[in-house]
Amino acid sequence: MFNLTRNAWKKGSTLVLSLALGAALAGCGSGNASQNTAAPASAENKPAQAADKILTVYTAGPEGLANKLIEEFQTQSGVKVEMFQGTTGKILARLEAEKANPVADVVILASLPSAQGLKNEGLTLAYPEAKNADKLNKDWSDSEGHYFSTSASALGIAYNTKLVTTPPTSWSDLAKPEFKDQVNIPDPSLSGSALDFITGYLSDKGESGWSLFEQYKANGVAMAGANQEALDPVITGAKSVVVSAVDYMTYKAKAKGEPIDIVYPQEGTVISPRPAAILKSTKHEENAKAFIDYLLSDSAQKLVSDAALLPGRTDVKAENRANLDEIPLLTTDWAWMGEHGPVVTDQFTKLFK
Template identity: 30%
Template sequence: MRKIWLSGLMGVILTSVLLTACGSDTGTSTATDASNAAADSDSGTLTIYSPNAAEINNPIIKEFQERTGITVDLITGGTGELLKRVQAESGNPLGDVFWAGGADSLASYSEYFEPYKTSEYDNLLPNYVDESNTWTPFNALPMVITYNKEIVSEQDLPKSWEDLLKPKWKGQIAFADPSKSGSSYTQAVTMLTAFGRDNEKGWDFVKKLVANMDGKILSGSSLVQRAVPDGEFALGITLEDAALRYIEGGSQIGIIYPEEGTSAVPDGAAIIKGTKHLNEAQQFIDFVVSKDVQELVQDEFKRRSIRKDVDPVEGLPQTADIKLVDYDFKWASDHKDEVIGRFVGIMMGAE
């Protein structure tokens, strides 16, 4: 099955960039069982809200539809935008699944999600699962600094978050608005943690970073991912897998794991409370964490798997070898409004 899918997946990847999307245990089947149950599910439908890039969404959703017969309506946007949509629609949910976006961002909206313990739960790495099962981890996502090799010389390479404050990088740092991007919010908390989340040292760093950004803040993480390879910015704060995909595509960029430490918070998938398609939603959660999906996402998109039985990505430092900050997931979830409010205030010059 995996070889057949891989062949089909490669063809989908070549065309997916041309596609755009419209803008408690249960006895649910696993992803493997789903392929045998397609005939029984061919009348099902599912609406998925996702901030994922099209090159990730399209082949995975295509495979899910082919295996299960379930028709998927995909709605894309930024994590913050889509979470607010879930909140606004809570009286009459129009979506069924929220797929991807930092799990800390999903946790801050936990009241709008339906707990579900995936049938794959025992195969997941315990440090990535949610004890309440409000969300299910999809991939582990280290946060990195990326740089354009045609702009940044080897001798000028930043090695740390602190190095981003050097005057030479004024106006040359791509970073997304954390009120709109879930990954950017995780990055902001990562930097706060590295310098002192519970005192003003962390916020002093943020103030200096925002000043060195020279008023340039991007509206989404995908813009950061493109801005550095395109030469619009010398440096960027982004996701490891996004940088790796550009490198594999031939872009002259490099990756730095900051000396102070970074984070590898998972993104997640969650069932929207009040969904009218609960069975289909549960099937999708089981599908995206099944072994063959996790293997292919890791192989093709360089996203680190959250399963115990999937081999690590070749050619990358192991997660255990990357210096990580003590990222307090609960703190990040509980203080999201406060952190975003203060960050936006700094960007607006209120501090």
């Protein structure tokens, strides 16, 4: 489960432990991301003459954005990219399964603690001279160049605009009688972003923060699968609200004409960065570095913005969503969040089951 994956950042932990249940994770990437966009072939079967013109990328999506990034990079570089797409947990589980014969060159995750864990295990290759790395949000990326958060999402309250005429402005509003039995929350054992929200809220509020979730339970808030599974009933009108909704999914649904919108509570929320890293085992280091340079480029960051995600670069603004300076934030401690992920997941799921 994600609780073990998120604990992988701790020094001295083993990757085997962090991945033990990682394959069950859903919701770290796009809610409808495919498992394989192009299943990578074994490195042993690569023709020698093609070795310098290939790159294998494991990415947590979103699927549409990943495909556009890969297509543009291939066109610009002439490098053929083979891509595996899944959740962060499935990517990490695949890395573990392939550790005797590594295949991936670059990973793009939807979990900052998981990238920290890869670095702490000595599995990432530092690239401090990456182009435009100095323009990245420093809170989301590694100062030594082991991982680069090229995009991020924010968590908020998504609501059906036909059913909710006065949007909530606080997390605590969802414990009020008017929202009785009308709210979904993603399962933190399946959704990395949900765990980000819950641990982030607790890292800001302390132990007293549990009272909010106890009030949610008493008001009939339902734990409803991963992110897309929690959002879909609100789009159809079976429910009214999703708490800890991934904003880019909501923005995309709204752009398609669905009766959905999102607010960020006034007391603050949590940002979920999406880090990319070169694996130390790469056999295509120069291609991998070129891909990181591309992800930090103007054109790639524009694609990130177009996908309704927050750009990783501070000098690039999104045009179709709230920007970082428009989103109130909780005071989060990622180290605390990673360390307490397993306990929080267990306590939360027991409360809601």
